[in-house]
Amino acid sequence: MSAGLSFADGAVLEAIFAPFADLPAIGLAVSGGADSLALLLLAQRWAAARATAPRLSVYSVDHGLRPDAAAEVAMVLAVATDLGIVARGLVWTGAKPRSGLQEAARIARYRLIGAAMAADAVPVLLTAHHCQDQAETILMRLAHGSGIEGLKGMAGSALVEGVRVCRPLLEVAPQALRAVVDAAGLVPVDDPSNGDEHYERVRWRKAMPQLAGLGLDGSMLARFAQRMGEADAAIAQMAEASFATLVSLDGFGAARIDHGQFCALSPAVAVRMLARVLNIVGGRQKPRALGLVERLQGNLAAGELSKAITAHGCVVRTSGGAIVVAREPGRTLPADALLLPRSELVWDQRFLIRNGSDEAGLTASVADYLPRHRLEDFLGFKVTAPAEAIRTAPIVRDAAGGVLSLGGWSFDERVTVNLLID
Numbered sequence: 001m002s003a004g005l006s007f008a009d010g011a012v013l014e015a016i017f018a019p020f021a022d023l024p025a026i027g028l029a030v031s032g033g034a035d036s037l038a039l040l041l042l043a044q045r046w047a048a049a050r051a052t053a054p055r056l057s058v059y060s061v062d063h064g065l066r067p068d069a070a071a072e073v074a075m076v077l078a079v080a081t082d083l084g085i086v087a088r089g090l091v092w093t094g095a096k097p098r099s100g101l102q103e104a105a106r107i108a109r110y111r112l113i114g115a116a117m118a119a120d121a122v123p124v125l126l127t128a129h130h131c132q133d134q135a136e137t138i139l140m141r142l143a144h145g146s147g148i149e150g151l152k153g154m155a156g157s158a159l160v161e162g163v164r165v166c167r168p169l170l171e172v173a174p175q176a177l178r179a180v181v182d183a184a185g186l187v188p189v190d191d192p193s194n195g196d197e198h199y200e201r202v203r204w205r206k207a208m209p210q211l212a213g214l215g216l217d218g219s220m221l222a223r224f225a226q227r228m229g230e231a232d233a234a235i236a237q238m239a240e241a242s243f244a245t246l247v248s249l250d251g252f253g254a255a256r257i258d259h260g261q262f263c264a265l266s267p268a269v270a271v272r273m274l275a276r277v278l279n280i281v282g283g284r285q286k287p288r289a290l291g292l293v294e295r296l297q298g299n300l301a302a303g304e305l306s307k308a309i310t311a312h313g314c315v316v317r318t319s320g321g322a323i324v325v326a327r328e329p330g331r332t333l334p335a336d337a338l339l340l341p342r343s344e345l346v347w348d349q350r351f352l353i354r355n356g357s358d359e360a361g362l363t364a365s366v367a368d369y370l371p372r373h374r375l376e377d378f379l380g381f382k383v384t385a386p387a388e389a390i391r392t393a394p395i396v397r398d399a400a401g402g403v404l405s406l407g408g409w410s411f412d413e414r415v416t417v418n419l420l421i422d
Contacts, residue, residue, distance in 0.1 A: 007180060013046040016168045020124065025055040027117050027125040029109075030080070030087075032060065032072040032189035035128035037079065038177035039169065041184055043126065044083045057122050058087035059113045063105045065096065072189045079186065088116050102199060110161035117163065129154060129167040132174050135221040136204045139211075147290045148268070152229035153222075171222065239272035247277060251408035253350050253419055254389035255281050257323040263301045271297045280421055281325045282313030283332065284349040315388045326385070327392035336365040339396060339415070347394045350420055353405070357414035361399030367391060367406060378406055 007013060020026050028043055030036040040058060047053035060076040062069040073089040080087035090112040097104045113125060134153045141150040157166045169177065181188055197203050211217070242265055248256050255277045262270060275293045279285075292311060299305045300316075300323055308317035315326045327333075327350070334348050339362040344354040347364055355362050368391050375383045375390065383390070393407035396415050404412040408419050 007042055007045070007176075010049055013042060013049070016172075017043060017046045019168070020054060020126070020166070021050070023054045023123055025057060025120065025122040027113065027120075027122040028056060028058045028085075029113060029125055029127045030058050030060050030076045031191075032076045033128075033191060033194075034178045034181045034188040035130055035169075035174060037076075037184075037186055037188050038180040039126060039128040040076075040080065040083070040085070041180055041186075044085060055122075056085045057117075057120050058085055059090060059116055059125070060087065061090045061092060061109045061112055063092045063108065065101070065105065066192075068189075075189070088120075090116060107161055110163050110165075114161060114163040124164045124166055126166050126168060128169055128177065130169045130172050130174050130177060131218045131222055132205070132208070134170050134225060135208065135218040136201050138221050138225055139204045139207075140200060145291060147271070147294075148228050148232045148235060149272075150290075151225065152232050153225035173218065235268050235272055238266075238269045239276065242269055242273045243276060247273070249280070249419060249421065250385055250389070251406075251419070252326075252385045252389035252393045253281060253407065254324065254326040254385050257325070259300070259318060259321050259323050262323060263303075267294075267297060267301070270301065274300075277325055278312040278314050278316075280350070281327055282311075283327065285313045285332070315386065317386075324386055326389035329388050329391045333366050333392060334364075336363055338362070339364050346420070348392070351394050351408065352418045352420055353394060353396060354416045355414060356416060359398070359414060362396055362404065362415065364394050364396050367393045367395040370395075370406075375406070378403060378411065379409060 026043065028036075028040055030040050043056055047056055058076065058080040060073045062073045077087045077089055092105065092108040092112060117123075117125060138151060138153045141153075144150075154167060154170065156168070156170060157164070159165070178188075193199065193202075194205075195202060197206070208218070246258050246261050250256075257274075257277065262274075265273070271290070271293050274297050275290075278293065296305075296309075296311055296316065300318070303318075305316070305318050308315050310316070310328050313328050313332070315328050317324050327348070337345055337347065338360075339345060339353060339355040341355055341358045341360055344352060345364065347353050353364055370390065372383050372390075390407075394405070394417070395403060395407075396405040396417075397403055398412075398414075402412075404410065404415045405417050408417050410417055
């Protein structure tokens with residue numbers, strides 16, 4: 001959508017907000033800046049024009065970082081009230097970090113809004129990210145060495161800190177949003193941090209006019225993001241098929257990949273599949289730089305992995321024509337956890353353990369050093385899993401110390417265990 005776009009056409013608003021028309025309620029994240037105020041005005045205009053529409057709720061957060069923030073939240077609440085929309089002002093209290101402040105503020109914002117949405121029974125939050133935000137995101141990721149998955153830019157829908165976030169304005173130019181606010185006679189907040197070159201995004205924002213003069217404008221970057229998204233979907237499809245064919249996961253949560261067939265994959269597909277294996281086996285740790293997985297894939301494909309190495313919470317080695325991946329011992333493994341009656345817990349982000357009985361006193365803990373002969377007594381077969389996988393598997397005992405399950409195997413009808421692979 002161009003900067004000169006008019007939102008007076010009801011069909012335009014319907015196209016933007018129709019995906020949310022059947023929801024019972026919609027949350028709007030409104031900071032008081034021009035973009036978010038435009039989102040508020042457009043959502044209200046769309047809802048008012050419909051015979052039936054979701055209930056709108058506005059959420060505005062005072063991060064406690066600027067003296068004017070409280071007044072800005074009050075302004076947002078007043079605008080929402082004038083439009084007949086319920087609004088909540090939320091405050092980020094407590095100590096603020098000296099470094100990584102923007103990221104910490106983002107996390108706090110979504111967690112505060114998420115809690116308020118849960119209380120209000122609001123299933124989705126709309127934000128006012130627009131095409132320039134998308135362009136800045138792509139440039140930042142390109143500079144950081146992101147792969148195709150990152151270069152597709154911000155998704156139209158994503159789960160952020162447990163909040164379902166949708167971005168319906170990603171194809172809209174910021175000038176078009178500012179025009180909506182100006183026409184309504186509102187004065188948006190001018191956050192000084194938006195011009196602070198200490199922040200990387202601001203530096204890219206200020207570089208955009210020069211890049212546009214060279215032909216790399218927001219629309220061109222948006223087209224690039226779309227193409228990257230299509231390429232990413234194709235690679236994901238191939239990686240999924242390769243995962244189903246080449247990867248086997250055992251009851252201890254360890255993975256084996258046929259080395260020869262892995263080497264035959266294209267690097268992009270092999271990296272994507274390997275990243276998924278590391279994510280599953282390593283307990284879904286916070287993603288790190290793609291370069292680490294690329295280097296590991298390159299070493300494996302070249303046959304240069306002569307000894308076990310650690311990566312993303314995993315121990316990786318080659319053995320008997322296979323790549324073997326096991327959980328790394330001692331890396332953020334969970335403490336003992338009670339398994340309450342008729343309940344379930346996600347253990348180490350790898351196993352879903354359920355207590356299907358009314359019995360209390362069941363405890364899930366790390367198996368740690370169990371001799372293989374004891375394991376084989378429990379399981380009834382020879383155990384060939386890596387020692388690290390055995391040590392890091394969950395074991396469930398009852399109050400008397402009896403073993404009810406080990407890894408993904410259950411020996412008692414009270415307990416069921418499933419390895420999480422999605």
